[in-house]
Amino acid sequence: MAIVSIRALTKRFADTAAVNDLDLEIGDGEFVSLLGPSGCGKTTTLRLLAGFLQPDAGEIRVAGDVISSANLLVPPERRNMSMIFQSYAVWPHMTVAQNVAYGLKFKRLSRHEVEQKLAKLLGVVHLAELKDRYPAELSGGQQQRVALARALVVEPHILLMDEPLSNLDANLREEMRFEIRRLHEEFKITTVYVTHDQAEAMATSDRIAVIDRGRMVQVGKPGEIFDRPKTRFVAEFVGKANILIGSYDGHGVLQLKDGTKIRVSADGASAGTTQVAVCLRPHNVVLVADDIEARKLADQNYNIFRGTIRRSIYFGDSVDYMLDLSSEGMLRVVAPPNELFAPGQQIYAAARPDACVIVRD
Amino acid sequence: MNWSALRLSDPTLPVWVSAALLLVFLMLFPLAAIFRTSLWDEHGLSLSRYVEVFSNEQFLKAIWNTLIISIWVGVISVVVGALFAWLVTRTDLPWKKVIRALVMASFVTPPFLGAFAWTLLAGPNAGSLNKLYRAITGAENALFNIFSMPGLIFVMALYSFPFVFAMIANVCELISSDLEDAAEILGANKWRIAVTVTLPLALPALLSGFILAFLQSLSLFGAPAILGLPAGLHTITTQIWALFQYPPRLDMAAAFSVPLLLATMGLIAVQKRMLGRKGFSTVGGKGGQRRMINLGRGRMAALTFVLAILSLSVFLPYWILLKAALSQAWALPLTWDNFTLKNFSFAFFEYGDTQLAIYNTFKLGILTATIGTFLATLIAYITNRNLFIGARYLTFFALAPLVIPGIVLAVGLFIAYTRPPLVLYGTIWIMFVAFLTKEMPIGFSQAESTFKSIHPELEDASRILGANRLLSLKQVTAPLARSGLIAAWSFIFIGVIRELSAAILLFAPQSKVVSVVIFDLKEEGQVGVIAVLGILLLLVSFAVILTVHWLGGRDVMGTRE
Numbered sequence: 067m068a069i070v071s072i073r074a075l076t077k078r079f080a081d082t083a084a085v086n087d088l089d090l091e092i093g094d095g096e097f098v099s100l101l102g103p104s105g106c107g108k109t110t111t112l113r114l115l116a117g118f119l120q121p122d123a124g125e126i127r128v129a130g131d132v133i134s135s136a137n138l139l140v141p142p143e144r145r146n147m148s149m150i151f152q153s154y155a156v157w158p159h160m161t162v163a164q165n166v167a168y169g170l171k172f173k174r175l176s177r178h179e180v181e182q183k184l185a186k187l188l189g190v191v192h193l194a195e196l197k198d199r200y201p202a203e204l205s206g207g208q209q210q211r212v213a214l215a216r217a218l219v220v221e222p223h224i225l226l227m228d229e230p231l232s233n234l235d236a237n238l239r240e241e242m243r244f245e246i247r248r249l250h251e252e253f254k255i256t257t258v259y260v261t262h263d264q265a266e267a268m269a270t271s272d273r274i275a276v277i278d279r280g281r282m283v284q285v286g287k288p289g290e291i292f293d294r295p296k297t298r299f300v301a302e303f304v305g306k307a308n309i310l311i312g313s314y315d316g317h318g319v320l321q322l323k324d325g326t327k328i329r330v331s332a333d334g335a336s337a338g339t340t341q342v343a344v345c346l347r348p349h350n351v352v353l354v355a356d357d358i359e360a361r362k363l364a365d366q367n368y369n370i371f372r373g374t375i376r377r378s379i380y381f382g383d384s385v386d387y388m389l390d391l392s393s394e395g396m397l398r399v400v401a402p403p404n405e406l407f408a409p410g411q412q413i414y415a416a417a418r419p420d421a422c423v424i425v426r427d
Numbered sequence: 428m429n430w431s432a433l434r435l436s437d438p439t440l441p442v443w444v445s446a447a448l449l450l451v452f453l454m455l456f457p458l459a460a461i462f463r464t465s466l467w468d469e470h471g472l473s474l475s476r477y478v479e480v481f482s483n484e485q486f487l488k489a490i491w492n493t494l495i496i497s498i499w500v501g502v503i504s505v506v507v508g509a510l511f512a513w514l515v516t517r518t519d520l521p522w523k524k525v526i527r528a529l530v531m532a533s534f535v536t537p538p539f540l541g542a543f544a545w546t547l548l549a550g551p552n553a554g555s556l557n558k559l560y561r562a563i564t565g566a567e568n569a570l571f572n573i574f575s576m577p578g579l580i581f582v583m584a585l586y587s588f589p590f591v592f593a594m595i596a597n598v599c600e601l602i603s604s605d606l607e608d609a610a611e612i613l614g615a616n617k618w619r620i621a622v623t624v625t626l627p628l629a630l631p632a633l634l635s636g637f638i639l640a641f642l643q644s645l646s647l648f649g650a651p652a653i654l655g656l657p658a659g660l661h662t663i664t665t666q667i668w669a670l671f672q673y674p675p676r677l678d679m680a681a682a683f684s685v686p687l688l689l690a691t692m693g694l695i696a697v698q699k700r701m702l703g704r705k706g707f708s709t710v711g712g713k714g715g716q717r718r719m720i721n722l723g724r725g726r727m728a729a730l731t732f733v734l735a736i737l738s739l740s741v742f743l744p745y746w747i748l749l750k751a752a753l754s755q756a757w758a759l760p761l762t763w764d765n766f767t768l769k770n771f772s773f774a775f776f777e778y779g780d781t782q783l784a785i786y787n788t789f790k791l792g793i794l795t796a797t798i799g800t801f802l803a804t805l806i807a808y809i810t811n812r813n814l815f816i817g818a819r820y821l822t823f824f825a826l827a828p829l830v831i832p833g834i835v836l837a838v839g840l841f842i843a844y845t846r847p848p849l850v851l852y853g854t855i856w857i858m859f860v861a862f863l864t865k866e867m868p869i870g871f872s873q874a875e876s877t878f879k880s881i882h883p884e885l886e887d888a889s890r891i892l893g894a895n896r897l898l899s900l901k902q903v904t905a906p907l908a909r910s911g912l913i914a915a916w917s918f919i920f921i922g923v924i925r926e927l928s929a930a931i932l933l934f935a936p937q938s939k940v941v942s943v944v945i946f947d948l949k950e951e952g953q954v955g956v957i958a959v960l961g962i963l964l965l966l967v968s969f970a971v972i973l974t975v976h977w978l979g980g981r982d983v984m985g986t987r988e
Contacts, residue, residue: 116891142890155888159906168902172893213888220892 069094069256070115070224074124077110084110086280087124095254097247099267102277103303108260111277112226115258116149117142128224143172148217149226152233154209156201156216163188163197165212169220187219190249207238214246218253225257231266243269264304268292276300292347294331297426301345308346308397314424320344324393328369329419343427348400350421353387353413355405360414368416373397375411389415439896443814446805447821453864454827457839461688464842465681476682486683489666496580496651496662497644503584504640505633507736508591514729515592516599519719521726526733533740534589535968537925539649539942540961542582543949544744546653547751549573553758555747574658583650585740587643591636598632635698642694645687646832648928649942653949663687664834664928671932677842684835692830745965751958770955778956783937784944785963787855788924791940795862796920800912802863803870808900811878825871828864833928836865841932855938861929866919873918877911878904910978917975921968 070092077085085107092098100108113119115126117133117140125135133140148169157165166187170180188194191211201209210230217225230246231239247270250257261267267274268288275285276299284296295301298309312322320330320342330344352368354360364370373389376396385406389397397415407413465476480486514520515527533541548556551569560570572578648664656665663683670680722729751757754765774781806825809818828836840861844851851857881904889899905912927942934943941960948957 116887118887118890141895142887143893143895145891147891149888149891151884151888153882153884155882155884157885157888157903157907168889169892216888216892226891 069096069129070258071127072111072115072124073127075111075114075121075126076123077107077114077119078122083280085114085121088277088280088282090275090282090285092256092258095256097250097257097259097270097272099259099261099271099274100277101261101264101267101274101304104262106277107280108262108277109228110280112149112228112258112260115224116147116226117145145224146222147224147226148220148222150213150217150228150230152229154206154213154230154233156204156209156212158201161198161200162193162204162212165201166193166197166215166219168216173220183219187215190218190252191215206234207242210234210242211245214249218249218255221253222255225255227257227259229261230259231261232263239266246270274304276304278303294423295345295425298343298345301423301425306348306398306400308348308351309425310344310346310394310422311341312344313340314342318419320422320424322394326371326394328422329367330422330424331420341427343425345423345425346397346417346421348386348398349384350417351397351399351401352416353399353401353405353407354416355407355411355413357414360416363414363416368418369422371397371415371417373413373415375407375409375413377409378407380406389413391415442897443805443809446802447809447818449802450806450821450824450867453860453867454824457836457843457864458688458831459839460843461681461684461835461839464678465685468678476678477685480679480682485661486666489661489663490686492576492655492660493645493662493664496576496583497641499580500583500587500644501637501641503580504588504591504643505637507584508588508636508640509595509629509633511588511592511733511736512595512599514733516596517720518722518729519726520722520729520733522730526737529737529741530589530592531972532745532969533586533737534593535921535925535965535972536586536740536744537649537927537942537961537964538583538586538647539653539927539945540748540925540964541586541740541744542650542653543945543957543961544747545573545578545582547747547757547954548743549578555758556743558758574654576655576658576660579651579654579660582654583644583647584640585736586650587640588736588740590639590643594636594639595629595632598629631701635701638694638698642691645691646834646928648834648931649946652931652946664832667834667838668931671838671841677838680838681842684838687832688830688835691832695830748958748961751954752962754955757954757958770959774956774959778953780939780944780947781941781956781960784939784941785960787938788941789967791855791859791862792920792923794859795866795923796916799863799866799870799919800874800916803867803874803915804908804912807871807874807878808904811875812883822871822875826868828866829868831865833861833865833926834932837861837929837932840864840929852933853935853938857933858930858938858940861933862919862923862926865926865929866922869918869922870915873911873915874908877908877915880911881907913978914975917971921971924964924967 070090072088072090072092075085075088076083088107088111090098100111102108110119114121114134120139121134121136123136125132127133128145132138133145157168160168163184167180167184170183175183184197185194188197191214193208193211193215196204196208201212204212213230227246231242234242243266246259250270259267259270271288273285274288274291276283276291278299284291284300286294291300291304295304295307301307301309310320310322310328312320312328314320314330318329318331319327321327328344352363354363360370371389371391371394373391375387376390377388379386380403383403384400385403387399387401387407389399391397399415466472466474468475511526511530515523520526546554548554549569549571551557551572551574554569554571554573557569557571560566573582646664648668651660651662652665652668654660655662661669663686667680667683667687670676670683747757750761752770753767754761755767755769756765759765775785776782803825806821809815810822810825813819831839840857841852843849844857844860851860885907886899886904889903890896894902924940925942926940927946930940930943931946934940939947941964945957945960948960
């Protein structure tokens with residue numbers, strides 16, 4: 067059941083539409099990420115959800131009731147939501163305990179209940195020892211935990227997160243991703259999470275909504291978004307992608323510019339002889355040097371390309387190659403490091419048809 | 428956000444709208460009164476008063492005097508202020524902290540008090556310095572007559588250069604040595620660097636420093652009245668004051684105020700453009716390292732020069748005030764026979780006007796500072812958070828008094844509040860309104876920069892957790908803004924207790940303030956009592972500044988160590 071339903075949401079700043087005719091349904095207890103490049107309107111969408119902004123058109127409903135529209139705005143303080151901010155927004159003049167307990171002041175709870183909830187949450191985010199410290203005495207990660215505890219302690223219906231990890235260093239960011247997912251499993255609060263980092267979205271979300279220039283381009287489970295991108299933008303923004311251009315016959319075969327025919331995953335894509343783009347992920351390509359190996363793969367229905375290695379970068383857990391396919395340009399390949407190829411080497415690149423996904427340009 | 432959004436959803440809207448309306452009313456009402464009175468007579472619209480003003484030789488002479496004085500004050504202030512700023516921020520001059528503190532002391536000294544002190548120092552007959560000169564040289568004439576155009580320029584420059592200093596010191600601190608190093612690496616010598624890099628970077632600040640000092644002297648009333656009037660020298664402000672004496676010509680005063688108002692507006696606009704230019708804003712980034720230039724042998728000479736100027740603005744005037752306060756006859760040496768505390772007991776307990784004036788002054792200071800800070804805080808919050816459409820135009824209204832000289836404001840308020848529906852004249856409330864209006868820019872800019880430094884998300888976080896806007900302001904924003912707002916309060920308070928140019932037109936017997944009493948006592952020649960009251964003003968001002976410094980670690984001159 068959809069608890070949050072966003073319909074035709076539009077917000078203009080001056081003449082540009084920051085959010086343009088956006089639709090999204092979010093289920094009860096679901097964790098949805100809004101993913102997109104900076105300036106795509108994802109934070110604006112979140113602030114519209116929170117009630118800090120009022121839409122110019124469209125509406126937001128929670129459990130059937132309109133909370134935002136062009137002529138109605140329930141103020142943030144009456145939305146039963148919590149939000150975690152990019153800057154943490156931990157109040158420097160209050161201790162950890164005062165920060166976390168702040169939202170409980172408006173809940174008409176007994177002193178005892180407040181103490182209990184506070185202790186529980188501080189335990190959950192491992193801050194019990196630090197409860198009398200001031201934020202200035204905490205590390206970035208600890209401040210982030212204070213912000214998390216402060217948002218969760220009020221048991222909100224909906225939790226909003228605005229790039230909560232972008233100010234942390236890389237290691238801590240990775241750790242906090244799991245932490246956020248763990249807390250979601252524990253509390254099952256409906257969550258909307260804004261990020262420009264696809265790995266963060268993948269690690270935390272049930273579903274991802276990709277936004278580009280104020281418009282929703284694709285919504286789906288992380289695997290769907292990654293393996294079955296619908297547009298070239300999604301393919302290139304979420305992970306690395308090779309884009310091959312050719313004409314499509316409508317029956318699973320694409321003819322490249324040099325005449326090579328490859329089998330592609332159609333997924334009900336539009337037929338016709340028009341130019342279409344195909345996304346092929348670098349890690350879905352298998353490299354083989356041997357003619358016989360290559361023929362074997364071809365027999366297994368793989369698409370086979372011939373090329374020359376132009377560049378290889380060794381990353382330890384993988385090797386990043388740039389292949390020159392002559393007439394088709396460059397192909398990027400990420401391969402396991404168990405067999406190394408040198409620049410200049412002639413090579414076969416093989417990819418299964420279902421890894422070659424037609425995308426809208 | 429738009430109006431309808433707020434109307435439907437935000438129960439705090441009435442607070443914001445009433446603050447905004449109050450501000451607009453405060454600013455527009457007196458100005459409207461000036462224009463109306465200067466343009467309308469019983470026959471309707473008429474320019475006759477303007478014709479009268481600009482064909483009257485005496486008035487033209489006052490305008491001419493004002494221009495000459497202001498240009499000189501501007502030039503001297505920029506030269507001295509910039510030199511001081513450069514020495515303090517870029518060289519290895521000794522005793523920098525002491526020097527900053529002393530410049531601040533001249534900053535805080537009300538110019539009318541400085542002017543009064545200088546009448547004791549350099550009056551042609553009894554002035555201490557002239558007596559000393561005569562004693563040493565045996566000459567018959569005075570060395571220097573302070574009651575003259577040069578005397579007036581000299582004293583006004585002494586109390587205007589600190590403004591220029593504060594402004595240029597800020598700029599000097601932002602020009603990093605990197606910029607100069609870059610030129611040096613490219614092969615420029617020291618002189619070339621100064622001319623091609625440092626000077627152009629500082630030029631907008633120098634020009635706008637000139638404008639600042641020029642405006643300052645354009646709108647001063649006390650010093651020209653004390654030093655100019657005895658020499659028959661009128662400026663625009665003293666001329667406006669004279670038009671208020673019996674028989675009052677309000678319409679003429681209003682018409683005469685308009686050119687002063689327009690000149691100020693024009694100059695502020697020029698200054699704003701200069702500061703807003705791109706070349707200048709690149710300096711605005713907190714630059715890299717600053718190296719101190721080694722003055723070498725010039726170090727002691729520079730220190731001597733700095734202390735000499737400061738003795739003219741601080742040491743000598745303070746010394747003569749103290750001497751006058753503690754002696755029976757101020758012109759005689761301060762011996763045991765001449766020593767007395769009678770001036771203090773007379774000032775505080777016997778002289779009729781002083782007790783009431785002191786009470787009024789501090790009452791007005793505290794009231795204006797408290798309500799002014801509150802209003803400025805609300806307005807700064809509205810503009811900073813852009814609470815409704817057009818919110819940023821409030822900035823214009825809050826800063827408008829910058830372009831209204833105090834005496835012009837007083838003319839407007841006098842006309843506006845001596846007739847129904849709002850009759851405030853004769854009470855201290857008309858002065859309260861005047862001070863509230865006049866001090867709004869300083870309170871507003873202080874509150875504005877405070878809010879700028881507080882991330883809006885801190886407040887959003889409070890709202891989403893269930894606190895409405897006002898409650899969030901109280902619980903989160905206000906405590907974080909505390910030291911900034913205390914500073915705003917103090918600036919307003921100090922501004923009020925030293926105010927003369929508006930008070931001089933608006934006071935009534937029951938609403939006299941200390942500055943007005945000092946002005947009156949001058950006519951009676953009550954030197955000792957004036958000195959006591961002046962010292963009281965200074966001590967209270969310093970106490971307030973030290974408290975702010977101690978509470979918030981803020982430098983009142985607005986510069987960093």
